[in-house]
Amino acid sequence: MGKYSLKYGKGQNPLYAQVKEIILKNIKDGIYIEKIPTERELEELFGVSRMTIRLAVDELVKEGYLLRERAKGTRILNRKISENINSLRNFSSEMKSKNIEYEIHKIEMTIIKADSTIAEALEIEENTNVYSLTRVYYTEGEPFCLIISYLPSELNLSVDESVYKKSLYDYLEREKGVIVTKSYEDIEVGFADDLVSKELKINIEDAVLFRTRKSFDQDNHHVEYTLSYYKPGKYKYSLVLTK
The missing domain is CATH 1.10.10.10 (Winged helix-like DNA-binding domain superfamily/Winged helix DNA-binding domain)
Known part of the structure; x- marks a missing residue:
């Protein structure tokens, strides 16, 4: 039996x-x-x-x-990673909850001038300094997600890239006392540009799952404006609707 x-x-x-x-x-x-x-x-x-x-x-x-x-x-092969969008979780926590092993193959932390889109999202003046954090995630030996986060300079973040090998939210809470309590997200079909094509190893103009997130802390201050690109066939979102 x-x-x-x-x-x-x-x-x-x-x-x-x-x-x-x-x-x-x-x-x-x-x-x-x-x-x-x-x-x-x-x-x-x-x-x-x-x-x-x-x-x-x-x-x-x-x-x-x-x-x-x-x-x-x-x-x-091609197991889609499912994320529940009914609750606020950081990326690392979501992967851990599903027992999904991943590696970060690229981390870049720089300071840039905010363009009009970033400035509007973070409600700051254009050309203000912001942190730009780029991470590329791999699973099963393949890239599946490119995440680019823009964060206000007032957070005084470390530029040591090794800091961001683990959860960004955990670092913010542990080192800066900043707790992300709310976020607004938009999810749509996007198309790979040169950067996305290179990092996810797909063709330019290939369709991708594109997510934008604006997050706020316990004092309702802007914490991040994040752009996430997911490789086709490797990711899906799940939600439960109740009446």
Whole structure:
């Protein structure tokens, strides 16, 4: 008897199809992160034959969810990272809550002059000094997110880029006493320019998920104006609407 109960008998879906759906659900729910269990482990979990397991996995390979790698096992492909937008969370917390491993491959912290768009978003004068923090996030060896944050110079932030290897919000709260309590976000389809194309390794004019965020602290002061670009097929947003 395996861990998962399958339905036997007339009128039920074939066993391999039931196994396939359970594996796929575990992928989407984040139970399987980078790889699925071995065939032997799946046999024990489902209490079915090796042939049934292979048929189920073959279907998922054909549909683009899995990739067989010789001597390495079966890897999960293009798992979309889902973010719940019903609550205010920083990027690091969202990834941690879903057990998603990521790396920051690029961090750039500079001071620039605010253009008209940045100035309007932060409600400051144009050409005022602001911090510009650029980060590129990778998962499964591929870039999936480019985040550019603009922050007021009054925050007196560190220009040591190693500081931003972890959560920006945690740093602000721990070192500056600034707690982000509110943000306004817009989400839309955007198109890759030269920078986005280069950092996400996609073609210029490819569609991307584009998010802007304006955040405020406990005193209702501007904290950040952030532009986020997500690689196609690697990210989705989820929300719950109630009446």
